[in-house]
Amino acid sequence: MSEVKDKTSLARATAGALNKLSTQQKNEALLVMAEALVQHRDELIAANDDDLQRGRTNGTSESLLDRLKLTEARIEGIAEGLRQIAALPDPVGDTLEVLDRPNGLHIEKIRVPLGVIGIIYEARPNVTVDAAGLCLKTGNPVVLRGGSAALSSNRKLAEILHEALDTTAIPRNALQIIEDADRASVDEMLKLNGLIDVIIPRGGRSLIQTVVQNATVPVIETGAGVCHTYLDASADPAMAEQIALNAKVQRPSVCNSMETLLVHEDFASAHLARLAERFREAGVELRGCDRTRELAPFALQVTKEDYATEYNDYILNVKVVGGLDEALEHIARFGTMHSECIITEDEANAARFLQEVDAAAVYHNASTRFTDGFEFGFGAEIGISTQKLHARGPMGLPALTSVKYIVRGGGQIRE
Amino acid sequence: MSEVKDKTSLARATAGALNKLSTQQKNEALLVMAEALVQHRDELIAANDDDLQRGRTNGTSESLLDRLKLTEARIEGIAEGLRQIAALPDPVGDTLEVLDRPNGLHIEKIRVPLGVIGIIYEARPNVTVDAAGLCLKTGNPVVLRGGSAALSSNRKLAEILHEALDTTAIPRNALQIIEDADRASVDEMLKLNGLIDVIIPRGGRSLIQTVVQNATVPVIETGAGVCHTYLDASADPAMAEQIALNAKVQRPSVCNSMETLLVHEDFASAHLARLAERFREAGVELRGCDRTRELAPFALQVTKEDYATEYNDYILNVKVVGGLDEALEHIARFGTMHSECIITEDEANAARFLQEVDAAAVYHNASTRFTDGFEFGFGAEIGISTQKLHARGPMGLPALTSVKYIVRGGGQIRE
Numbered sequence: 035m036s037e038v039k040d041k042t043s044l045a046r047a048t049a050g051a052l053n054k055l056s057t058q059q060k061n062e063a064l065l066v067m068a069e070a071l072v073q074h075r076d077e078l079i080a081a082n083d084d085d086l087q088r089g090r091t092n093g094t095s096e097s098l099l100d101r102l103k104l105t106e107a108r109i110e111g112i113a114e115g116l117r118q119i120a121a122l123p124d125p126v127g128d129t130l131e132v133l134d135r136p137n138g139l140h141i142e143k144i145r146v147p148l149g150v151i152g153i154i155y156e157a158r159p160n161v162t163v164d165a166a167g168l169c170l171k172t173g174n175p176v177v178l179r180g181g182s183a184a185l186s187s188n189r190k191l192a193e194i195l196h197e198a199l200d201t202t203a204i205p206r207n208a209l210q211i212i213e214d215a216d217r218a219s220v221d222e223m224l225k226l227n228g229l230i231d232v233i234i235p236r237g238g239r240s241l242i243q244t245v246v247q248n249a250t251v252p253v254i255e256t257g258a259g260v261c262h263t264y265l266d267a268s269a270d271p272a273m274a275e276q277i278a279l280n281a282k283v284q285r286p287s288v289c290n291s292m293e294t295l296l297v298h299e300d301f302a303s304a305h306l307a308r309l310a311e312r313f314r315e316a317g318v319e320l321r322g323c324d325r326t327r328e329l330a331p332f333a334l335q336v337t338k339e340d341y342a343t344e345y346n347d348y349i350l351n352v353k354v355v356g357g358l359d360e361a362l363e364h365i366a367r368f369g370t371m372h373s374e375c376i377i378t379e380d381e382a383n384a385a386r387f388l389q390e391v392d393a394a395a396v397y398h399n400a401s402t403r404f405t406d407g408f409e410f411g412f413g414a415e416i417g418i419s420t421q422k423l424h425a426r427g428p429m430g431l432p433a434l435t436s437v438k439y440i441v442r443g444g445g446q447i448r449e
Numbered sequence: 450m451s452e453v454k455d456k457t458s459l460a461r462a463t464a465g466a467l468n469k470l471s472t473q474q475k476n477e478a479l480l481v482m483a484e485a486l487v488q489h490r491d492e493l494i495a496a497n498d499d500d501l502q503r504g505r506t507n508g509t510s511e512s513l514l515d516r517l518k519l520t521e522a523r524i525e526g527i528a529e530g531l532r533q534i535a536a537l538p539d540p541v542g543d544t545l546e547v548l549d550r551p552n553g554l555h556i557e558k559i560r561v562p563l564g565v566i567g568i569i570y571e572a573r574p575n576v577t578v579d580a581a582g583l584c585l586k587t588g589n590p591v592v593l594r595g596g597s598a599a600l601s602s603n604r605k606l607a608e609i610l611h612e613a614l615d616t617t618a619i620p621r622n623a624l625q626i627i628e629d630a631d632r633a634s635v636d637e638m639l640k641l642n643g644l645i646d647v648i649i650p651r652g653g654r655s656l657i658q659t660v661v662q663n664a665t666v667p668v669i670e671t672g673a674g675v676c677h678t679y680l681d682a683s684a685d686p687a688m689a690e691q692i693a694l695n696a697k698v699q700r701p702s703v704c705n706s707m708e709t710l711l712v713h714e715d716f717a718s719a720h721l722a723r724l725a726e727r728f729r730e731a732g733v734e735l736r737g738c739d740r741t742r743e744l745a746p747f748a749l750q751v752t753k754e755d756y757a758t759e760y761n762d763y764i765l766n767v768k769v770v771g772g773l774d775e776a777l778e779h780i781a782r783f784g785t786m787h788s789e790c791i792i793t794e795d796e797a798n799a800a801r802f803l804q805e806v807d808a809a810a811v812y813h814n815a816s817t818r819f820t821d822g823f824e825f826g827f828g829a830e831i832g833i834s835t836q837k838l839h840a841r842g843p844m845g846l847p848a849l850t851s852v853k854y855i856v857r858g859g860g861q862i863r864e
Contacts, residue, residue, distance in 0.1 A: 049807070050781075050805060050807075053804075053805075053807075054804070054805075133825060133826050135824070135825075135826060139815055139819060139824075141825060146807075148837050148838070149807075149837050227661065231836075231837050231838070232837070232838055246642065246665055247665050250661055250662050252667070252668070252670075252836060252837075252838040253667070254838070255667075270860070273860040276860060276862055277860065277862055280862035280863055284862070284863050285863075366465075388855050388857075389468070389469070390465060390468070390469075392464070392465075392468075392561075392564075392853075393853070394853065394854060395853075395854040395855075395856055396853065396854070396855055396856065397856045397857075397858065398856070398857045398858065399857070399858045399859055399860055399861075400554055400856055400857070400858025400859075400860070400861040400862075401861065401862045401863050403862070403863035404554060404856065404861070404863060405854075409550070409554075409863070410548060410550075410556060410854070411548050411550060421646075421667060422563050422564050422646050422647070422851035423563070423646070423647055423667040423669070423838065423839045423851070424838045424839035426851050426852050426853065426854075427852070427853075427854050436837035436838070436841050437841050437842070438807075438808070438809065438810075438811065438841065438842075439809060439810040439811070439820075439825070439841075439842050440803050440810075440811055441810055441811065441812045441813070441815055441819065442803075442812075442813045442814070442815070443812065443813065443814045443815025444814055444815075445685070445688040445691060445692065445814055445815070446814075446815040446816065446819070447691055447692055447695035447699070447815075447816045447818070448695055448699050448700075448816050448818035448819060448824070449699075
């Protein structure tokens, strides 16, 4: 049997036991896991060093090495993440609906774990712990397949966490880490219908597309964000500037940052020159339409491809539009249904935008950067869903559950 | 452009308009559709006759021809289905959650249409109308690809319904029927990511597996039901007999009927001979384990393959088990997570069964035949989900919706 099938079967066999655990047992286990990480931080940093060295030899970029790197502070941060998950309410067992039928059947709809969750991700060891914590808290066995560049770190994490789990009520097999670095191990996971209930990819666009295109197991698509901010004619200029800058430069590398600024022509005439200057000062490369380039001659010419690109960088498209309709059309064409924003003092336009834009999160007069599990008050998130099935937007613990109908009768039969 | 892509694009273009309709506008359209079917029933029956004749020429079985056949009474039943959908509450626009954040952001989670829904099904013209009604009621454009054996009926239905829609607020393009009978048109639908938001297959196991194995668009898996009834040691004999017979013979052709009867050895010793006789009288072929065949010598030898088979017929597997644990193991191994039942007077065993069996619906002392949208009080269903993602069990109107976060601010930016 392959490593993937073998480990996934072992994980699946723990589902029943996990489902029987109390919230307290699960929380205690998460705290033990957090403590173990802190205690074994030196070993962990040593194992991580192996990955970093291998990465340097292979010519890995500094920014990727930085994502891979574990430090004492980062390990403490990862452990703190587990403690925060332990502190969150447990959705499993919640009664969502009670149906009393005329024939006397008593039906309860309750939350249950989702089942075996597969996570496919890149070389970020923090995802290993974070995903394990969220899945185990919700009673789901988890099979983690991280990038080969983090293999040594992930092996050590598995060793530490398994040893920790052995002192808790959670069976060690509920957490599995696939070590097979071959791409075939990903392909195998994607087709394990019956053993894996859902796969969540976490990473860049190409990883996510590989998963979506090849999986026969259900997938929750996450991440890609080509987000827009539309400055309407009546936008408050100070608010518009503040929000637009925040949406772009506060952290350009994340999916909820802005990639394209749409500007009503009246607002543009009065304020775009100044706003473009502010972006330039902040180190943002502007790519604009003709009208934008008249007002901000230093802007490059924008292309159709640019409008469809998630830069995750200090680059911004700027387009002057005739009004709300043109803004809505642009967003419908180029948006990825992630986060979209209108800045306006016109309530009717705000209402239209909020109703008509088809996205996980739609904003009036606030930065798209708030699309985030912590900012929404969910406490933690496994990702941001950009699909419409099962979960949409930031996915907190309830997104890792399913439901079950419990039907109690007294001998009812169907006539 | 292909028919599939062309029609799906046309359907998608209506999503915004559909989303703006009031519940009343949608309900009026459904009633107009119902009326049109009744008015044009003669044309419809004539078109259906073409399909029936073609089917007879091609040697289609009588039972398939019966599923395909439209009569005046059946057309009235289909129209009545639309009227019932019109009478159901509209979930779209419901506020599911309100989050007021410390920074002043006001976040509402509201129900929105799911998007373009693709339905792939077999030669049952009633599904055409039923699926159209459910999808349009929830504001979703729908692309229907029925079996080629019903093509003439479906064409006529499209003509009648499109003409009816032209007198309503629903754009005719929101309802599309794919006429291309080639299997390639199904394959194309399955990969229309970005144009289709979800595909729901309705039909037999092979149709569903084709969709699950080949789709890159998200799928809701429906249908397959290898359902069990477990008669515990303490089961009330009269209730056990009544429910077991009902679960098998009241309508064997449907997914929530029983395929395997599990019997505690003590109950078997006292009652299985009589129960087997009752099944024989009802025309059910029994396939039993060794112990069953001792008690009911007319039973055939059951095989492992039998335990995994959804007969949808007057055939039943019978297995004597040592107790609850063995019953749970058997269900975990051979069940399809659809509907499972325990008959017992022992509350502790009932509680264990209800908690530990991983299925959409778990029953204590009632027939599995109740797993059904109407019986659960949902009023109508688009199918019964046997997956854990998005929807599980009977899918009423809310299963055809997604959510959207609407965020209202006063200039908030992320620090």
